Amino acid sequence: MPRPFRTVVGRLPQILLIAGALVLMLRTERFFTPGTLASILTQASIVGVLAIGQTFVLIGGGFDLSQGAALALVAATVGRLSQAEFGLAVCLAAALGMGLSLGAINGFFVSVVRTNPFVATLSTLLIFRGAAFIMLDGRPIPGVRVFQGVDSGFKLADAFVSYRGVVFVAATLLTWLVLRRTVFGQHVYALGGNAEAARLAGVRTTRLRTWTFALSGLASGLAAVLLLGWLRVAKSDIATGYELDSIAACVVGGVSLQGGRGSVLGAAAGCLLLQALRTQITMSGFPEEYRTFVTGLVILIFAAADALARRGERT
């Protein structure tokens, strides 16, 4: 294959990402306004935070299906705590601590017991969701106001920027630094690239893998905070299917399901693109039903582009 063409194919996913964003922006005038862009950021923030957690797990060579369920269980717990009149500090600490622990349970089964990540997190998906249901007796708790602060925001150049969006952006940048610049981050890449070789190079692989899942749980806890701040209702069926949205965002952003490759910036961009696509479809007056269809199509196109880009590599 001639070289310039090769280079184009090798960069296909990124090119598609940029082209997609451009097309979306130019399609309507209304779309390309600070207001619309800021609202996309806000709407993407919850799945975005989950995608950040998912990025740790995927790069480490795992898979986390329990994110949405963990989010619901954390939300149910916070609902109960707020009923008992606990304050913001306690609720926040509980949400994050519980998310971390739920993730650590996944990590324990995957890395210490060596259960397959798909099976382990599929089981905990059912367990967490069921526990949330039991904890709430099947009845939603309305008026959970502890986290309502994150639903506000500030004005920036005519646009309303929510704190939710800020949390998402900040978490993305922090994660990017951690993955690229810390020993922990580089070890996660090595773990996903070749776990046995990493272990024999002196990486504590069991502990490390547990941590990747724990961080995914922490992300679920944080996402629960953002979602409760917005919905203000704790229900057992909230965030259903969010884990698939977060995996989809990672795929669109070029994070490899084989492990070892990808960037959290890609995952965040993928999440924004998918959200922009949904907004665009709604704004252009297509019926709702098209959203799911088009989203699926876009994911498939990105996955195919990624596979094509890797064809020339020695593996």
Next chain:
Amino acid sequence: MSAEAAPALVALRGASKSFSGARALKAVDLDLRRGEIHALCGENGAGKSTLIRILGGATRPDSGTIAIDGLPVRLPDPAAALRRGIAVIHQELALVDDLTVAENLALGDEPRRGPWIRRRAMVESARAKLGELGFAIDPRAPLGSLPIGARQQVEIARALRRDVRLLVLDEPTAALSRAEAGRLFDVLRDLRARGIAILYVSHHLDEVFALSDRITVLRDGARIGSWPASETTPGEVVARMVGQAVDVRDRPARRADGPAKLRIEGLRGGALRGLDLEVAAGEVVGLTGLAGAGHEDLASFLFGDARPTAGRVLWDGRPFRPRHPAEAARLGVAMVPADRRGQGLIPSQGVLENLTIASYADLARGGWIRRGAQKALARQWSERFEVASAGLSQKVLTLSGGNQQKVLLARWAARDPDLFVLNEPTRGIDVKTREAIHRWIDGLAEAGRCVLLITSDAQEMTRLADRCLILRGGEVARTLEPPALTEHAVVAAVVEG
């Protein structure tokens, strides 16, 4: 041999290949004849594997033609090459670890009745094939449970299962013991007698001269020439490969008679059945034996990869019981594994990360890696080991095999540990670099480090070891020291005990 008169079976003309601007092959011509064993020689990165991948359809050349029996052919993929009778055994093995030997041998071509696999027939035909080649392998064993030498024998048996006219082997003996290699040579001679053309790569010139009819030398991607083996000498071939003469040193006279730094007493576990061993600072102790004799287990125990069931290890007089490799590394042990691809390299990462991964703790401040220091370290050690790469970000698997090995050695050398466990340290390394690595090991000993050298290469053993332990069934069968430590003695002791 009347090889000169025979027309070429496979003729390659003007094959060129570049990787992102770097020219790996420059207009190479090659003729391969029926009933001829043809050796391909060259330094690490000379382009041997690339040439072979082109012949096997695994890589497409940028330009050049291939003709079989004088007719031009296209080999867009390995299946096309196989259909035309070209079978290739690549430098890195390509088998499925989770399947049994028989399943691997039959893969893609299973004996069946309707949709059902005839398991008994599959096992029987595997047994027959392995027996015919003289490989003592149980066809029912899971492939992953076999030592690397046996896995390679399976791969050879698999390549020969169909009608092969040209058999290509990339460094086939790198992983084999001498006895196994000898058996392979018998097989290759037998195939030659049946009129099959054989092309193979080896860094061992003694082997090349014992076996091959013709020798082609590559240097920097270009063909220097081809000569009948009977009309040239190893010295000439080396000079053509390197462009200069390499002077191979003898073992320096070392005397390390200080107290033992590493003391192993009655160690059991794995194949080991009570091993005693002492290593003084500045001593290179060699360990060898047939596969499964226990030397690999010893390496695992010392590196915390597995735990012995009985006995003890003392380091500087204190008990030494690492619980995992990370702890062993922290305590000053380095281990270079024999299985470069499976246990050594991280394929998704570049030279930079692969070289510095064991040094992250020293490179970091508060968990954050100092990039400048990381790059400096990688640059310093890739220069020291002469790693030929397009840059530190080049993906490690796109390096040539020998350069991959250098990255692994450099990874641990950069940490400057006290005890080196080197498992086949020069596998796949060319003559010149091999000498450089041998001198590096001399240097380790001079600097007072302990070295445990596991090697199946008797020449390397005699060149480096101050003492050589030959293991058999988990015990020390013989101990050889100079002047009794000679190549012949090592080979004889391994085979006879």
